[in-house]
Amino acid sequence: MTTLIFLQHYWWFIISLLGALLVLMLFVQGGQSMICELSATPDDMNMLVNSLGRKWELTFTTLVTFGGAFFASFPLFYSTSFGGACYVWMLILLVFVLQAVAYEYRRKPGNIFGARVYERFLLINGFLGPMLLGMALGTFFTGAPFTVDRLNIAEAGNPVISQWATPWHGLEVFAESTDWLLGLTLVFLSRTLAGHYFLNNIDDRTMRQRIAHQSIYNIVPLVFFVLMFLGTMVWGKGASYGYEEPAYITGEDFRYLHNFIEMPGLLVMLAAGLGLILGGSYVAWQRLDGRAIWFSGSGTVLFVLALMLSVGWNKTCYYVSTVDLQSSLNIGNSSSSEFTLRAMSWVSLLIPFVAAYIWYAWRVIDSKPITKAEIADDEHAY
Amino acid sequence: MNDILQTVDWSRAQFALTAIYHWLFVPLTLGLSVLCAIMETFYVRTCDPYWRITARFWMRLFGVNFAIGVATGLILEFEFGTNWSNYSYFVGDIFGAPLAIEGIMAFFLESTFIAVMFFGWDKVSRRFHLAATWLTAIGANLSALWILVANAWMQHPVGCTFNLETVRNEMTSFWEVLFSPVAINKFVHTVTSSFVLAALFVVGVSAWYLLRNRELLVARRSIAVASYFGLFFSLVAAMSGDRSGAVIARTQPMKLAAMEALYDGEQGAPLTVIGGFRPETQRRSGEEFYFKIDIPRLLSVMSFRDADAYVAGINDLVWGNPKHGIMSVSEKMRRGKVAVAELDRYRRARAERDRAAMNEIAAKFDPSTVEGETFLTEYFAYFGYGYLKAPTDAVPHIPLLFFSFRVMVGLGLLFIALFAALCWYAWHDVLSRDKCRWLLLAAVWSVPLAYAASQAGWIVAEVGRQPWAIQDMMPVGIAVSKLPSASVIVTFFIFLALFTGLLAAEIGIMMKQIQKGPDKR
Numbered sequence: 001m002t003t004l005i006f007l008q009h010y011w012w013f014i015i016s017l018l019g020a021l022l023v024l025m026l027f028v029q030g031g032q033s034m035i036c037e038l039s040a041t042p043d044d045m046n047m048l049v050n051s052l053g054r055k056w057e058l059t060f061t062t063l064v065t066f067g068g069a070f071f072a073s074f075p076l077f078y079s080t081s082f083g084g085a086c087y088v089w090m091l092i093l094l095v096f097v098l099q100a101v102a103y104e105y106r107r108k109p110g111n112i113f114g115a116r117v118y119e120r121f122l123l124i125n126g127f128l129g130p131m132l133l134g135m136a137l138g139t140f141f142t143g144a145p146f147t148v149d150r151l152n153i154a155e156a157g158n159p160v161i162s163q164w165a166t167p168w169h170g171l172e173v174f175a176e177s178t179d180w181l182l183g184l185t186l187v188f189l190s191r192t193l194a195g196h197y198f199l200n201n202i203d204d205r206t207m208r209q210r211i212a213h214q215s216i217y218n219i220v221p222l223v224f225f226v227l228m229f230l231g232t233m234v235w236g237k238g239a240s241y242g243y244e245e246p247a248y249i250t251g252e253d254f255r256y257l258h259n260f261i262e263m264p265g266l267l268v269m270l271a272a273g274l275g276l277i278l279g280g281s282y283v284a285w286q287r288l289d290g291r292a293i294w295f296s297g298s299g300t301v302l303f304v305l306a307l308m309l310s311v312g313w314n315k316t317c318y319y320v321s322t323v324d325l326q327s328s329l330n331i332g333n334s335s336s337s338e339f340t341l342r343a344m345s346w347v348s349l350l351i352p353f354v355a356a357y358i359w360y361a362w363r364v365i366d367s368k369p370i371t372k373a374e375i376a377d378d379e380h381a382y
Numbered sequence: 383m384n385d386i387l388q389t390v391d392w393s394r395a396q397f398a399l400t401a402i403y404h405w406l407f408v409p410l411t412l413g414l415s416v417l418c419a420i421m422e423t424f425y426v427r428t429c430d431p432y433w434r435i436t437a438r439f440w441m442r443l444f445g446v447n448f449a450i451g452v453a454t455g456l457i458l459e460f461e462f463g464t465n466w467s468n469y470s471y472f473v474g475d476i477f478g479a480p481l482a483i484e485g486i487m488a489f490f491l492e493s494t495f496i497a498v499m500f501f502g503w504d505k506v507s508r509r510f511h512l513a514a515t516w517l518t519a520i521g522a523n524l525s526a527l528w529i530l531v532a533n534a535w536m537q538h539p540v541g542c543t544f545n546l547e548t549v550r551n552e553m554t555s556f557w558e559v560l561f562s563p564v565a566i567n568k569f570v571h572t573v574t575s576s577f578v579l580a581a582l583f584v585v586g587v588s589a590w591y592l593l594r595n596r597e598l599l600v601a602r603r604s605i606a607v608a609s610y611f612g613l614f615f616s617l618v619a620a621m622s623g624d625r626s627g628a629v630i631a632r633t634q635p636m637k638l639a640a641m642e643a644l645y646d647g648e649q650g651a652p653l654t655v656i657g658g659f660r661p662e663t664q665r666r667s668g669e670e671f672y673f674k675i676d677i678p679r680l681l682s683v684m685s686f687r688d689a690d691a692y693v694a695g696i697n698d699l700v701w702g703n704p705k706h707g708i709m710s711v712s713e714k715m716r717r718g719k720v721a722v723a724e725l726d727r728y729r730r731a732r733a734e735r736d737r738a739a740m741n742e743i744a745a746k747f748d749p750s751t752v753e754g755e756t757f758l759t760e761y762f763a764y765f766g767y768g769y770l771k772a773p774t775d776a777v778p779h780i781p782l783l784f785f786s787f788r789v790m791v792g793l794g795l796l797f798i799a800l801f802a803a804l805c806w807y808a809w810h811d812v813l814s815r816d817k818c819r820w821l822l823l824a825a826v827w828s829v830p831l832a833y834a835a836s837q838a839g840w841i842v843a844e845v846g847r848q849p850w851a852i853q854d855m856m857p858v859g860i861a862v863s864k865l866p867s868a869s870v871i872v873t874f875f876i877f878l879a880l881f882t883g884l885l886a887a888e889i890g891i892m893m894k895q896i897q898k899g900p901d902k903r
Binding site for chain 2: 054055057058060061063064065067068069071072073075076078079080081082083084086087089090093094096097100101103104105108109110111112113149150151152153154155156158159160161162163164167169336337339340343344347348350351354357358361362364365367368378379380
C-alpha cells in the first residue's frame with residue numbers, strides 16, 4: 001500500500017469518525033424536537049432547553065469541522081456535492097442558523113420576535129436538521145446526478161468542472177426512498193439519544209419518568225427505519241473501481257453487502273453498534289438509568305462509523321454518479337494531494353487531545369445534574 | 383447580461399452579504415473574549431467581587447454576540463462549496479487545509495470552554511474558570527488565524543504548484559502558506575483592529591453609564607482596562623497596517639494603485655489625504671480629482687521605504703511601462719490564453735487518446751524540466767489573465783476603494799487620539815460626566831464608527847482583490863458554480879431577510895442588556 005493510498009484511507013476514517021460523532025451530537029437536535037412534548041410547564045421547558053443549550057455549540061462545531069475536513073481531504077466531493085446539490089445543503093444551513101441564535105435569544109428581553117418564535121426555531125432545527133443531514137448523507141448510498149471533468153476548466157464556453165445533470169440541484173433526495181429512510185433513522189436516533197442524555201443530565205423525577213415513557217415511541221420507529229434502511233442498502237447497487245490508471249469504475253449489485261462480507265470487522269462493528277443502542281434504550285426504559293447514554297452513544301458512533309467506512313473503503317465509490325458512472329467519486333480520485341493529506345495528518349494527531357479536554361470539561365460541567373432551582377439562579381440561563 | 387454573468391454577480395453579492403454580516407459580529411467576539419479574560423484575571427488576583435461583576439456583565443454581552451457570529455460563519459464556510467464550486471476544486475488542496483485545522487484546533491477549544499465560561503462560575507474553581515475564559519479567547523483568535531491564512535493565500539498564492547494530472551494547484555510548502563508575509567500581516571492587522579473595536583465597544587457602553595451617572599465603578603474600571611488595551615492595540619494595528627501597505631505594493635500593486643487612485647505612476651509619489659473624484663467619464667490623465675490634499679513622497683516611503691521610489695499607477699499596470707519593467711495586462715492576457723489553450727489542447731488530446739500529444743503538453747507543465755519551468759513561469763503564472771475579456775477588467779472599483787481606505791485610516795487615527803485621552807483621564811481618576819462630558823459622548827459615538835472602520839477595512843481587502851478569486855490565478859467568473867442565477871437570487875434574499883431580522887434581534891437584546899446593567903448578585 002503506497003503512502004498516498006494509506007493516507008486516503010486514513011482520512012476517510014477521520015471523515016467517518018467525524019460523521020459518526022456528528023450523528024451522536026445530533027442528540028441536541030433530537031432533544032429540541034421533544035421540548036414541547038416533554039414539557040408540562042414553562043419551567044420544564046426551560047430545564048430541557050438549558051440542558052441542551054450547554055451542548056449545542058459542540059454539535060455546531062462538529063458539523064463545521066466535518067465540512068472543513070471534507071473540503072480539505074476530498075475537495076472534489078466538496079465542490080461537486082455542495083456546488084451541485086446546493087438546494088439541500090442550503091436548507092441544512094438555514095435550519096442550523098435558526099438554531100444558533102435560538103438558545104441565546106429565546107428568553108432575552110428585546111429579542112423582537114418573542115420566545116415562541118425561537119422555540120419554533122428549535123423545533124424546526126430539531127426535526128429538519130437530522131432529517132436533511134440524513135437525506136444528504138443518504139446520497140453516499142444512492143448516488144446523485146452529476147458529471148465531473150477537471151479539464152473542463154480550459155473549455156472556453158463552459159469552464160465548469162462539476163456539473164449537475166438536473167435542474168433540481170439536490171432536491172432529488174426527496175424522490176429517493178433510501179434517503180428518506182436514512183433521514184428518518186437519524187430523526188428517531190437523535191430523539192432516542194436525547195432521551196438518554198436528559199436522563200443523565202436532568203435531576204427531576206417527574207421529567208425522568210416522562211422521558212422513559214416517551215422513549216418507546218422513538219425506539220420502535222428507530223428500529224423499523226434502521227432495518228428498512230439496512231435492507232435497502234445491502235440489496236442496493238453500488239460501484240467499485242480497479243487498480244489500473246486511470247481506474248475504471250464498474251457498477252456492482254449488492255456492493256455494500258459484499259463490503260460487509262469482505263470486511264467482517266465492519267459487520268461486527270455495525271451489529272455491536274445496533275446492539276448497544278438497543279441495550280441503552282432498554283436500560284433507559286426499564287431503570288431510568290442515566291448511564292444509558294454511554295451505551296447508546298458509543299453504539300451510535302460504532303454504527304455510523306461502520307456505515308461510513310463500508311461506503312468509502314474496499315475500492316468502493318462513495319459518491320456514485322447516476323448519469324455518468326465514470327464520474328463517480330471514490331477516495332482515490334477525489335482526495336487531496338499526498339503532501340496535504342500528510343500535513344493534515346500531523347494535525348489530526350491533536351484529535352485525542354481535543355477529545356480528552358472535551359471529556360474533562362463535560363465531566364466538570366455535568367458533575368451535578370441540572371435542577372429547576374439552578375436555572376432560576378443562573379444569570380446566563382437560556 | 384447572460385445567466386452565468388448574473389450568477390457570478392449574485393454569488394459575489396451573496397458572499398459579500400454573508401461576509402459583511404459575519405464581520406459585524408466576529409471582531410467583537412475576538413476582542414471582547416480577551417477583555418473578559420483580562421477582567422476575570424483581575425478578579426482572580428484581587429478577589430474583588432466587583433471585578434467578577436464586571437467580567438460577568440461583559441460576558442453576557444459577549445454571549446449575545448457570539449451566537450449570531452457562529453451562525454453566519456457556518457454559511458460562509460459552506461458557500462465556498464455551494465457558490466464557488468470550481469474554486470473549491472481548483473485550490474481545495476491548499477485552501478481546505480486551514481479550514482480543517484481551524485475546526486480541529488480552534489473551534490473545539492472555543493466551543494468546549496465557552497460552556498465552562500458561561501455556566502461554570504459556581505461549578506469549577508476560580509482558577510479553572512479563568513483558564514476556561516482564556517482558552518475561549520485563545521480558541522476564538524486561533525480560528526481567526528487559520529481563516530486569515532486561507533484568505534491571505536487568496537491574496538498572494540504561495541507554497542503551491544500546478545499539477546496537470548489532477549488539474550489543480552497543490553500545496554508544496556505548508557510553512558510558506560502559513561508564514562507568508564501577507565498572512566502574518568493580515569492576521570496581526572485584523573486581530574488587533576478587532577481588539578480596537580471591542581475596546582471601543584466597552585468604552586462606549588461604559589461612557590454611556592457614566593453619562594447617566596450609574597454603574598460608576600464597573601464603568602470606570604471597564605474604561606480603564608479597555609482604553610489601555612485599545613491604545614496599545616490601535617498602535618499595533620497602525621503599524622501592521624503600514625506594513626501591509628508595503629507588502630501590498632509588492633504583491634498586489636493594482637490594489638495599492640486603486641486605493642490611492644494613482645492613475646499614473648510617479649517617482650516620489652505623494653499620499654493623497656483626501657480628494658474629490660470627478661465622474662468616471664470626465665477623468666483624464668492628471669485631472670482625476672476636483673481637488674485633493676497630498677503629502678509629498680509619503681506613498682513612496684510607505685510602499686518601498688524610499689522617498690524616491692517609483693510607485694506604479696493604474697495606467698502603468700494596465701497598459702504596461704517598459705521603462706520600469708511593468709508588463710501590460712494585455713501581454714499577461716496573451717500569455718494566460720496560451721496557458722489555457724495548452725490545457726484545452728491536453729483535454730482534446732486526452733479525449734482522442736493521443737498519447738504523443740499528451741506527453742508533449744505534459745512536459746510543459748513539468749517543473750523539474752527547463753522547458754516546464756519556463757512555461758510555468760512565463761505563461762502559466764498568468765493563467766487567470768487568460769479568462770479576462772479586456773485589460774481594464776483587471777482594475778477594481780476605484781472610488782469604493784479610495785474612500786473605504788480613507789474611512790479606515792482616518793477613523794483609526796481618531797481612535798488612537800480617543801484612547802490616549804481616555805487613558806489620561808483614567809490615569810488621573812477623573813472620569814465623570816462633570817469633568818469630561820465631551821469625551822464620554824465621543825466614546826459613545828465611537829462605537830458605530832468602529833464598525834464602519836472595520837467594514838471599510840474588509841472592503842479594501844476584498845474589493846481590492848477583484849476581479850480575482852485567487853490573485854492572478856483564477857478570476858471570480860471562473861470560480862463560480864454553475865447554478866441558475868434565479869436560485870442564487872432567491873438564497874441571497876432569504877439570507878438578507880434572515881440576517882437582517884437576526885441583527886435587529888441582536889441589537890434589541892444588546893440594548894436591553896445594557897439598559898439592565900450588570901447583575902450585582
